[in-house]
Amino acid sequence: MIESNSVYAGLAGSSASLPKNPGSGPDGPIESAIEASMCAQPSLGESSLGWLESRGNWSRRNFIKGIIASGVAVSGVPYLASAASRPALQAGAVERLISLNVNGQTRRVDVLPNETLAMTLRYKLGLTGTKLGCDRAECGACTVLIDGVTHYSCSTLTQRVRGKEIQTVEGLESASGELHPVQQAFIDELGPQCGFCTPGQVMAAVGLLMENPDPTREEARQAMAGNICRCGNYDHYLNGIMRAAREV
Amino acid sequence: MLNDMMSHFELYQPADVDNAFDLLDRFGEECWTIAGGHDSLAWFKDRGKQPSAVIDLAGIAELHGIRETAGGIELGAMTTLTEVERHPVIQERFSILADAARMVASPQIRNSGTLGGNVLQDTRCWYYRFGLACYRAGGNTCYASAPEAMNREHAIFGASRCVAVTPSDPAPALVALGADMVIRNSGGERVVPASEFFMTPAVDIQRMTGLEPADLLTTIRIPDTWAGANFYFEKVADRGSWDFPLVNVAAALRIEGDRISDASIVVGGVQAVPRRLTAVEDLLRGRVQNEETAAMAGAAAVEGAEPLRYNHFKVPLMENLVKRAVRDA
Numbered sequence: 001m002i003e004s005n006s007v008y009a010g011l012a013g014s015s016a017s018l019p020k021n022p023g024s025g026p027d028g029p030i031e032s033a034i035e036a037s038m039c040a041q042p043s044l045g046e047s048s049l050g051w052l053e054s055r056g057n058w059s060r061r062n063f064i065k066g067i068i069a070s071g072v073a074v075s076g077v078p079y080l081a082s083a084a085s086r087p088a089l090q091a092g093a094v095e096r097l098i099s100l101n102v103n104g105q106t107r108r109v110d111v112l113p114n115e116t117l118a119m120t121l122r123y124k125l126g127l128t129g130t131k132l133g134c135d136r137a138e139c140g141a142c143t144v145l146i147d148g149v150t151h152y153s154c155s156t157l158t159q160r161v162r163g164k165e166i167q168t169v170e171g172l173e174s175a176s177g178e179l180h181p182v183q184q185a186f187i188d189e190l191g192p193q194c195g196f197c198t199p200g201q202v203m204a205a206v207g208l209l210m211e212n213p214d215p216t217r218e219e220a221r222q223a224m225a226g227n228i229c230r231c232g233n234y235d236h237y238l239n240g241i242m243r244a245a246r247e248v
Numbered sequence: 249m250l251n252d253m254m255s256h257f258e259l260y261q262p263a264d265v266d267n268a269f270d271l272l273d274r275f276g277e278e279c280w281t282i283a284g285g286h287d288s289l290a291w292f293k294d295r296g297k298q299p300s301a302v303i304d305l306a307g308i309a310e311l312h313g314i315r316e317t318a319g320g321i322e323l324g325a326m327t328t329l330t331e332v333e334r335h336p337v338i339q340e341r342f343s344i345l346a347d348a349a350r351m352v353a354s355p356q357i358r359n360s361g362t363l364g365g366n367v368l369q370d371t372r373c374w375y376y377r378f379g380l381a382c383y384r385a386g387g388n389t390c391y392a393s394a395p396e397a398m399n400r401e402h403a404i405f406g407a408s409r410c411v412a413v414t415p416s417d418p419a420p421a422l423v424a425l426g427a428d429m430v431i432r433n434s435g436g437e438r439v440v441p442a443s444e445f446f447m448t449p450a451v452d453i454q455r456m457t458g459l460e461p462a463d464l465l466t467t468i469r470i471p472d473t474w475a476g477a478n479f480y481f482e483k484v485a486d487r488g489s490w491d492f493p494l495v496n497v498a499a500a501l502r503i504e505g506d507r508i509s510d511a512s513i514v515v516g517g518v519q520a521v522p523r524r525l526t527a528v529e530d531l532l533r534g535r536v537q538n539e540e541t542a543a544m545a546g547a548a549a550v551e552g553a554e555p556l557r558y559n560h561f562k563v564p565l566m567e568n569l570v571k572r573a574v575r576d577a
Contacts, residue, residue: 093258227354
């Protein structure tokens with residue numbers, strides 16, 4: 001599950017083999033990413049124009065694909081270009097190629113200075129169990145444990161967690177494939193409805209039980225206050241925590 | 249999610265304050281200092297601020313931790329709100345600060361958000377946060393006080409072109425406790441009382457505090473003046489968690505016999521700075537702590553309030569909070 005197959009991870013991996021001399025030339029992976037993005041642009045334009053011209057081919061799926069793709073082309077290019085066009089690394093600034101300890105494994109990864117942990121986990125390490133809901137530290141879907149303490153990974157710079165132990169929902173399962181008691185209890189108590197907030201709820205609950213193995217319902221409520229569930233299944237999650245606390 | 253991508257910056261992680269001052273002097277106004285990062289990253293994602301260099305203070309050991317000193321306690325500015333909330337000495341002697349820290353946002357934010365970052369955060373007026381060129385952003389109008397503006401959360405006191413309010417819960421508690429803010433830069437150190445640290449728009453409309461670009465808030469000192477006093481902290485917000493205060497109140501009372509010998513009462517969310525109620529404090533000294541005194545204090549607290557179109561409710565809300573604080577502290 002931890003093995004990554006995303007293109008981003010491939011991109012990160014390729015930079016590991018580059019000579020580590022920031023002043024010597026352009027950043028290979030970034031440039032190729034820009035090329036890919038530039039090449040993609042005209043064809044995306046065509047596809048969305050094609051959609052406009054032939055109403056017969058109209059479909060919701062194509063419309064959404066067009067919107068998403070054009071958004072990527074418009075907003076992604078300047079972002080990548082700004083990273084590539086900068087001169088040599090400023091003296092004293094952080095290195096991009098770093099090691100992260102994720103779920104007990106050391107992972108080498110190419111991390112931008114302005115990259116959040118949620119981005120790194122999802123798009124470079126392929127750990128998409130960590131969800132991005134609001135990306136503004138409001139919803140809790142991106143909750144992970146850093147040195148055993150709950151944090152919003154959308155609002156944590158990845159460069160800040162070098163040398164710390166990061167645990168995501170993918171790391172909870174035991175080696176034999178058994179679910180963590182909190183995961184099992186959430187299933188038993190019908191915690192997830194749509195399930196989008198669930199990984200965050202699980203991590204917040206695991207963080208709570210590590211610190212306070214026998215919480216009262218009120219303590220659990222306080223500890224879960226940073227995780228929003230838009231299905232409104234709060235009581236089921238609380239039941240799950242109380243069940244897990246009994247069983248741990 | 250790409251529209252949430254921050255623009256590029258170089259990140260610096262100094263290991264000590266001198267290194268941080270070198271960086272601050274080197275980059276001047278182009279740099280941004282980040283503590284817990286919640287206020288900062290929101291600005292960056294919205295492209296409201298686009299610094300070319302960001303200085304991350306997390307690695308500076310001397311900015312962390314809570315120490316007992318001869319005359320009180322010292323908190324490093326990078327101490328997290330969770331640490332403030334759970335520290336036994338703060339809970340015992342300055343419980344008002346622990347209570348205030350506990351009311352901030354959500355557990356995850358308190359685990360990384362810092363005391364220094366909380367008191368230095370920018371105002372949450374959404375017209376300003378949206379990136380409009382208002383007075384506070386260097387423009388020439390206030391969108392929040394326009395006739396049709398939504399200004400339910402804005403100021404009822406001390407508006408001067410700008411009607412934004414302080415968003416902090418710990419700040420009123422720190423002012424009530426008579427805390428001192430220790431500010432350092434490459435030239436040296438200065439100590440500013442918390443009551444003078446925050447900036448009204450009449451003095452400087454583009455800043456919330458007296459911190460200059462090359463300065464670091466390193467330490468917050470709390471004197472023993474109010475240690476173990478009768479405290480009261482209450483916050484009213486639209487949601488029970490993760491919300492900024494509509495109004496909050498921090499009060500410390502000294503009671504001798506049945507009379508109030510001294511009082512310190514500060515209200516947040518009603519003005520750009522935590523509003524110290526000196527007139528109410530003067531009124532309270534020597535009076536019996538009862539319902540009648542409390543009602544009088546509440547009425548006196550809101551004298552001179554100037555509500556906007558949608559925030560009249562803050563007047564009775566503040567009155568009742570001050571009343572409860574005086575009655576129940």
